[in-house]
Amino acid sequence: MEMTNNLISQNVKRLNRKDVSITIRYIDSLGNPVADAVTLEGHYLDKLEIPWKSIPGYVLSSIRHFQQTFIPSEEGISLIYSQQIAAPVVVYHRNTRGELISNPEYLTGELNKSYNAQPLEDAAKYLVKNQKSAKGTFSNEVKEYEFVYNTASLEKVDIPDNLFVQTLSNSNVYEQPNAPYPLEKQIPYNTSWHVYEALKETYRDTYWYNLGGSTWVSSQENIKTLNIKNYTMTQKMLNTPLATNVDNISFTYQIVDSIDINRRVKVLYYSDRSVTAWETPYGNMINNRYQGGQQVFVIRLIQLDNQSIWAQIEDGYYIESKYLDL
Secondary structure, three states, rough: HHHHHHHHHHOOOOOOOOEEEEEEEEOOOOOOOOOOOOEEOOOOEEEEEOOOOOOOOOEEEEEOOOOOEEEOOOOOOOEEEEEOOOOOOEEEEOOOOEEEEOEEEOOOOOOOHHHEOOOOOOHHHEEEEEOOOOOEEOOOOOOOEEEOOOOEEEEEEEOOOOOEEEEEEOOOOOOOOOOOOOOOOOOOOOOEEEEEEEEOOOOOEEEEEEEOOOEEEOOOOOOOEEEEEOOOOOOOOOHHHHHHHHOOOOOOOOOOEEEEEEEEEEEEOOOOOOOEOOOOOOOEEEEEEEEEOOEEEEEEEEEOOOOOOEEOOOOOOOOEHHHHHO
């Protein structure tokens, strides 16, 4: 009988049943999958080995429903990953003088993901220099790239003889187009200036207007253009103190009209404020000021080729006629 039992035991195989299933989910903090889930099967209470995953751009931050043995669980195990922040890639766009022609670009993305820096679309054909490779992968270190463009290219624009620029605020002027710094003095608010020549930057919609000599204003300033009727280029400059005191004038003008007044008028301004006086129109301001309501004796009025009108006072100084009760 004992022999029979031994024979039976030798023919019976032990069954290794995997009767418990556990699902491992790889998700972000919002529950979105960042990798394919894995389902493990094992015998009840057997040791459970979690298959850890390294996911580019993510780092494991927490575990939900953690267990180390095969115990039935409907929730399974959730491995929660946080997005790993990569350092930005800074892209500079400069002209050949080293000046920025647009704001720096900041490329951002996931760690170890690819990026490709691009030149400005509207200025790409003026590109003269860029680094050998503008491609790479985001890392923990800030990277910088630079594109250099030849933006000094200008083309002449045909303009009518009666084209003027009117200032909507005090505006900067330059010795030449694309000059790095403006001249010391601005042209005043609400004045009109004859345009002698116009140039357009070929890489962007910016115009430069020549106001005479080495005086240029950009369309980027707060100005507008207008055509003044009845203006002719044959108007002559009259004899005037402006001709002899040109060193005191910030910009050179032509006088297109003059009329004698020789009468006393009132300054039209607030009684507690004063009006600026000038040695010559747009020249040097003087300390003498005329109080609102004050009576002044006007010798004559002159009109400049920027359409401004000035009154010459008996003391030889000038104030703008708009401040007088003429």
